[in-house]
Amino acid sequence: MKDIQPLESWSVVKNGGPIAIAGPCSAESEEQLMETCRQITEEIDITMLRAGIWKPRTRPGSFEGIGEEGLKWFANVKKELNMPITTEVANAQHVELALKYGADVLWIGARSTVNPFTIQEIADALKGVDVPVMIKNPINPDLALWKGAIERIYGAGIRQIAGIHRGFSSFEKTKYRNVPMWKLAIALKTELPNLPLICDPSHIGGTRDLIYPVSQKAIDLDFDGLMIETHRDPDNAWSDASQQVTPKRLAEILNEVKIRKSTTDAEEVNNKLDDLRSKIDRLDTELLDVMSQRMSVVNEIGDYKRENNLTVFQAGRWIDIFQNRPEQAEKLGIGKSFMEQLFKLIHDESIRVQTKVVNTEKA
Ligand code: PEP
Ligand code: MN
Secondary structure (H helix, E strand, O other): OOOOOOHHHOOOOOOOOOEEEEEOOEOOOHHHHHHHHHHHHHHOOOOEEEOEOOOOOOOOOOOOOOOHHHHHHHHHHHHHHOOOEEEEOOOHHHHHHHHHOOOOEEEEOHHHHOOHHHHHHHHHHHOOOOOOEEEEOOOOOOHHHHHHHHHHHHHOOOOOEEEEEOOEOOOOOOOOOOEOOHHHHHHHHHHOOOOOEEEOHHHHHOOHHHHHHHHHHHHHOOOOEEEEEEOOOHHHOOOOHHHOEOHHHHHHHHHHOOOOOOOOOOHHHHHHHHHHHHHHHHHHHHHHHHHHHHHHHHHHHHHHHHHOOOOOOOHHHHHHHHHHHHHHHHHOOOOHHHHHHHHHHHHHHHHHHHHHHHHHHHO
């Protein structure tokens, strides 16, 4: 999938840099949609407007979206404000209708990404169509499922694809509505380096106060854009009320987020970075050297234990190391749980190495 196109190739993306997508969670009435979108465009320059037309709700009885009628309103918004629009599609009919009413970009929701039948149906409906598609991560933290959905849409011939990171649901209560698990998004980016990644801080945070910090974190991690749910009257929104912000607050957030670049042309900055990187390289070499010395001692101790008929694993000693090292580390300003994990790995490897010697000898 090396030929997935960058965001700059999308006709709706006018300027480089991170893009911004905003609009209500759901289209509720013609007036609510138009007013919200108008206020957004008056407050700040964004890339496209979003609105949910069909809403996948966890439990029945909630507002499930306005349906086709909402697409007519959205088409009016597009015309009146001269702005690109995007909406969620969850089946072939949604694709057909969204395109009929002029959606410039489509997105696939988290509850659809989990289902390969649904994704294949959408992919089949997209064959021969030239429209960018944004694919949200599945609600469960399964990288293969996210990648599989991207592959199916790619298989339909779409090359303008982006991922949307909206966090992952968890049984445990956390401060997030959907825990970010940034490492999954980073893993996706590592496997598909040219896939643009957009962050949805609204669904990650679930509350208004988390939208700014989550947005900044995403930009720090080199995300290519943000999708933020915005409503003219968030408290009275028909869906996701607690996580929507006013157009005014949206503008504040987008203005406050510090944009960071992944590279720079400034010679002075690059020289300093080179300097620091060679320091890190030197330290890593020392680290590896120390680790290799430690492993030789481990081998030696393994031989010695065997000669003296002692077990390889000695719980007392291990508990000692496991307690001491993280405490020592903490005093040096290094994260305790990081050191606990590192020493667990080192210990596992020591046991493996020592028992391997025994096996070889027996053989
Ligand atoms: C949405 O963007 O309104 C939405 C339903 O999101 P998700 O699929 O991430 O839950
Ligand atoms: Mn929503």
